Amino acid sequence: xxxxxxxxYSSASPKPDGQLLQKTLKEGAVECISRxxxxxxxxxxxxxxxxxxxFLAAIWSSTQGAYPINVGELLQGKLTEQAxxxxxxxxxxxxxxxxxxxxxxxxxxxxLQANLRNPLADxxxxxxxxxxxxxxxxCMLFNVSSIGNYGLYILPIAAFLGGISVCAFMLMIAQxxxxxxxxxxxxxxxxxxxxxxxxxxxxxxLSDDQQLRSFAFWMLGSLSGAQWWQVVILSSILMIGVVVAxxxxxxxxxxxxxxxxxxxxxxxxxxxxTHSIIVVALxxxxxxxxxxxxxxxxxxIPHFIRLVLGAxxxxxxxxxxxxxxxxxxxxxxxxxxxxxxxxxxxxxxxxLIGGPFFLWLLVKRGRSL
Numbered sequence: 560x561x562x563x564x565x566x567x568y569s570s571a572s573p574k575p576d577g578q579l580l581q582k583t584l585k586e587g588a589v590e591c592i593s594r595x596x597x598x599x600x601x602x603x604x605x606x607x608x609x610x611x612x613x614f615l616a617a618i619w620s621s622t623q624g625a626y627p628i629n630v631g632e633l634l635q636g637k638l639t640e641q642a643x644x645x646x647x648x649x650x651x652x653x654x655x656x657x658x659x660x661x662x663x664x665x666x667x668x669x670x671l672q673a674n675l676r677n678p679l680a681d682x683x684x685x686x687x688x689x690x691x692x693x694x695x696x697x698c699m700l701f702n703v704s705s706i707g708n709y710g711l712y713i714l715p716i717a718a719f720l721g722g723i724s725v726c727a728f729m730l731m732i733a734q735x736x737x738x739x740x741x742x743x744x745x746x747x748x749x750x751x752x753x754x755x756x757x758x759x760x761x762x763x764x765l766s767d768d769q770q771l772r773s774f775a776f777w778m779l780g781s782l783s784g785a786q787w788w789q790v791v792i793l794s795s796i797l798m799i800g801v802v803v804a805x806x807x808x809x810x811x812x813x814x815x816x817x818x819x820x821x822x823x824x825x826x827x828x829x830x831x832x833t834h835s836i837i838v839v840a841l842x843x844x845x846x847x848x849x850x851x852x853x854x855x856x857x858x859x860i861p862h863f864i865r866l867v868l869g870a871x872x873x874x875x876x877x878x879x880x881x882x883x884x885x886x887x888x889x890x891x892x893x894x895x896x897x898x899x900x901x902x903x904x905x906x907x908x909x910x911l912i913g914g915p916f917f918l919w920l921l922v923k924r925g926r927s928l
Contacts, residue, residue, distance in 0.1 A: 602873050609881035616885055617658070620892040621650045625900040653785040657891040658884040659793040660782070660850050663842035665883020666800055668857030669864075669875045670835045673811040675741040678865060682843045682857040684748040685836065686729045687722035689755030691847040694721025695777055696762035699770050714777075715789075718848035725751060726840040779904030780851040782891050789849045796845050800838040801880060807831050808872035815870060853906050855913040856883055863917070886913075 600608075622628045626645050632638050638646060667682040675684075683689070694717040697703075703713055729751055733744040759778075763771055804811075810831045813821040818828045846853070860883045861875055868874045887905075890912060894905045 602877055605868075605874070606877045606881060609878060609885065613658070613881060613885045613888065616888045616892075617654050620654050620888055621646060623892050623896045624650065625895075649785075652787050652790050653782050653891070654888060655790045656785040656793065656849065657782055657887045659790065659797050660846045660853065661856060661883040661885070661887030662880040663793065663797050663800065663846045663883075664853065664856040664887075665860040665879040666797070666804060666876065667839040667843050668883075669861035669872075669879040670800075670804055670811075670839050671857070672861055672865075673814060673872065673875070674832050674835045675745060676815060677741065677745070678862055679858065680745070681854075682839060683752070683852075683854070684745060685840060685843075686725040686748055686751045686755070687840055687843040688847050688852050689722075689752050689759075690725025691718035691722035691844065692778060692852060693725075693755050693758045693762070694718055696759055696766075696774050699774050699777075700762050700766055715848040719844045722844040722847055723840055725755070726836075726844070730836060776904060777851045778906075780853040780906035780909075781894075781902070781904055782850050783895075783902060785849075793845050793849060796841050797880075800842045801876070803834050803838045804872075804876045807834065808876055811835075811872045812870075851904075851906065853887070853909055855909045855917075856887060859913040859917045860886060 618630065621633060622630045628642050628646060664682060671680045671682060672678050695714055698714055698717045729747050733740060733747050766774060810821060810826040813824050813826050814828060821828050861879045864875055864878045890908045891905050894903045894908050897903055
C-alpha cells in the first residue's frame, strides 16, 4: 500500500519561523545575484552598455587636462571662445583618435588570435610595428621629416609604408597552398622582429641626443599630435575592418575547430585568413603611423573578453572594438593628466594598467587560456 505524501512541514517537523524564512530567502537572492553572469546578456545589450560607458568616458576625458573645461558648460554648449577652440581643435580629435586606435588594436588582436588559433597572439607578431619603427627611425636619423612643408606627414607615411612592407614580405614567405600556416607565421614574425630590433638598435646607436630622445618618445606612443584628417582616415579603415570581421564571424568560429573541420563546413580558410591579415595590417599600420607603438591593447582586450564571455565571435568582435576604445580613452586621459602640464607616453600606461590586471585575471581564472 502506497503511503500518502506528507506535508513538508508536518507536526513531526516544526515550521520555520518568520526570521528564518526571511534569512533563507535573502541568502537565496544573494546567491542568485552572485551567480549572474555577463554572458546572460545578448551581444546587443553588452554593446549598448559599453557604448554608454564609452560616451561617459569621452565626456569626462574632454574636461580633463591643463586647460579645464566645465562639464555643464560643455553639455549646454555654453563654452567660452577659448574653451571652444581647445575642445574642437585639441581635445575632441584626440579623444576620437584614441577611440578609433583602441578599437582598431582590439579588433586586430581578436582577428589574429582567431586566425592563428593562439589566444596570446598580438598584432605585433605580423611585423607591422617593427617595420614602422625601423622606417621612422631612419627618417629621424637622416632628418627627412624636416624637408619641405610636409614634414608633419612624412613620419606617418613612412611608418605606414614600413609596417605594411614588412608585413607583406612576411606573408609572402608564410604563404602556402592553403593560406597562412599559423605556426610558421608566428615563427617568421619572431625572426622579423629580431631583425627589426637589431636595425632599431643600430639607428639608436647612430642618432644624436635629440634624435634619440624623439625616437624613444615615438616608440612609447603618444596621441598628442592628433589631427582631424587622421581621425577621418582611421575611422574609414576601421569601418572596413569591422565589416570584414562581422562577415567572417561564422568562419572564425569554425576555424577554432581546425582548418579541416572549417573546410568541411564550407569555409574557404585561405580567403578567410587572407582577408583577416590584410585588414589587420591596414588597421595596425595606420594606428602605429598616427600614434607610435602602443602595446598590450591587442593582446589583453580580446583575451579578457574570451575569458569572461567565451570564444564566440558574436561577442568578441563588437566588444573588442568597444572595450579597446574605452581602455585607450581612459589610458590617454590618465597619460595627459597625471603629470600635467607634462605628458606621459601612453604606451607606458597601457602596460602598467593592462599587465597587472591581465596577471590578476589569469590567476583568478586558474591560468586557463
